[in-house]
Amino acid sequence: MRKDLPHTQKQFVFEKPSEVERRVPEAGVIDKPGVYELSKAPTGVSRIHLIPGFIDSEQADWMFEQLLQDIPWGQRTHIRQEVSFEEPRLTSWYGELPYTYSRITMQPNPNWHPLLTMLKERIEEFTGYTFNSLLCNLYRNEKDSVDWHSDDEPSLGKNPIIASLSFGATRTFEMRKKPSPEENGDYTYVERLKIPLDHGTLLLMEGATQEDWQHRVPKEYHSRDARINLTFRIIYPEPDGVWK
């Protein structure tokens, strides 16, 4: 407003904001069966397939009970900045090779449960990929979770294919795009997706999905029954023969 004008002639002058206002984008929801191209970059295409009802609900019911009972579930301890904490979920590992993530090594376990072998073969027939290992997760209730991460350990090779099969309570699988270098690691404005994964649903992640996106299963505020998630993977021996 100009101060030198008499009262009646005062004018409002539009001043452009110095910075363009940026809005935090609303998360998209993927809840219909299909193949989704999430992004395209020099790293490649990030693509997911969502197949609800891959296992019909009657079969999924007894499979869930059997997996809950028979898998040797264990709770692993992480150490971060000298502080140790228990993982907020139970896990189990199957495969000829060990698997290391977040400085935890899961020892080889070639003793596949027959139901897991059958599920692996069903997924292989459907997807055309051959998997050699499996990380099982048990979320006992709404307090269990897995934090933001990518399945990008060197032993998974470039562009890992991950086939994730869910049983039990529906939980939200969230994805967020990794920020561009100009954002300096700030995730505030990145693209986000929410994918409800329910009983018997298969989710396939491929291409650059692990390189360009992160995922998590957050804690819930309302009560949730147990959920089992099986992530079939292809593990390669570490090039230098040393497991980090």
Ligand SMILES: O=C(O)CCC(=O)C(=O)O
């Ligand atoms: O439980 C899920 O759906 C995701 C599990 C997961 O992110 C993982 O095993 O790396």
